[in-house]
Amino acid sequence: MKSLKSTTTLHNGVKMPWFGLGVFKVEEGQEVIDSVKTAIEVGYRSIDTAAVYGNEEGVGKAIAEVDVPREELFITSKVWNTNQGYESTLNAFDESMEKLGLDYLDLYLIHWPVPELNKYKETWKALEKLYKEGRIRAIGVSNFKEHHLKDLLADCEIKPMVNQVEYHPRLSQKSLHEFCKQQQIQLEAWSPLMQGQLINDPTLSEIAEKYNKSTAQIILRWDLQNEVVTIPKSIKPHRIKENADIFDFELSAEDMDKINAMNQDKRVGSDPDHMNKY
Template identity: 55%
Template structure:
């Protein structure tokens, strides 16, 4: 079973650098997919209230036999639940669905800037951390301006910002800001939904290492220092995605992938989703 390296967050909590995401996995398929991931060696599972599959994740955890302290479970607060009191209520619902007494990380899913509630929501996450119901508080899809408002209004710096990140959208400015403030960068849609897997640069690198294009891209993420959460419902692909610790991309290969940045998003721009 592969040994997944960990990253130490800014509050000294450690997170596996490679995890398993369950975005767009139907509830009825989630338990089997998470069970396959746990069997393959994943110990970090990323879900969200909006995915509608927290209960499926919870069932897989309960049936796995893996000790809770070996797992790193992340879920996220949906936009309609932003605000102090509503965020706390939403967290309780997520915890009940997961069947857990705490989560390792809780994220504000989107800033929804026009609604203007993410500062108030962040105070709820501060309280959850203080109550030890959340080990690490973070955000998702926050742009530099949204992060700067948090820095100005709270002593608690997000442990993580989970953003769309892949070779076609490399988010350099954001990653630099994260590094400056000790925020870990976590990549969703790390394979750009397959959009770049037939690119000659990616396929050439994969062939040289005897790996798949997806494995080459995941290795690029790891060497960038990002936390990455690929998702699949296919056991063979779930297994393949974790077999990325037995090869290393060269500096030239990393530089070649750096040329693929086109600012291409597979999801909405955070400034426009409200």
């Protein structure tokens, strides 16, 4: 993990950047266009959006406007809960692609398992079809707990390549991480900064001072050293740049342990077992 362009290799051989920009709650239009363009100009190569974010069009415009070849970029989107099911997922994918203005997607995820709907296996079949057709380079899930993954793995033809979950020092999901490693599923962090709640944490502040870095940079570096792909969100150019400035130092084993010990199994997002908003 020497630079912003460093990648992890997914179990199907596709290379995915360790670091990217998340655009959750970034407004459609100029705001998202500017954020994505800034990130790409700084050197980011991975952009993570979703149908429900309502900004795929802006992400697509930014990609079209930057002077970076499409094959150098890694673009992720996700199918929303209301579109789960085989046919509706295929239709949702087409809609996302139209908005993004792309010929293929690098990664497509099932956004939530939504146990109450009980459709994620059907949805997965649609992702497998799109993957086999070459329309997506890698497929995965988001917010899946161990038992959701086991259930899916019992019936799937192609194993998920990625599981994107809420992950930060207060929620390190150790057993899920271990399970994903055993299954060669790459863990990816959303809300790595716990929506800003950890910025003034005393333990992190003390470590940040030692390395002459911000607490955000310490957390993001901790993600990478735990072999977790991370996609912090920001709309401020200086913050987009600062978040990525984490490749010139390494946290000691002792400091990694200190941060690992901060876990409280505390979520800021929904619990995947009870996330039934659709």
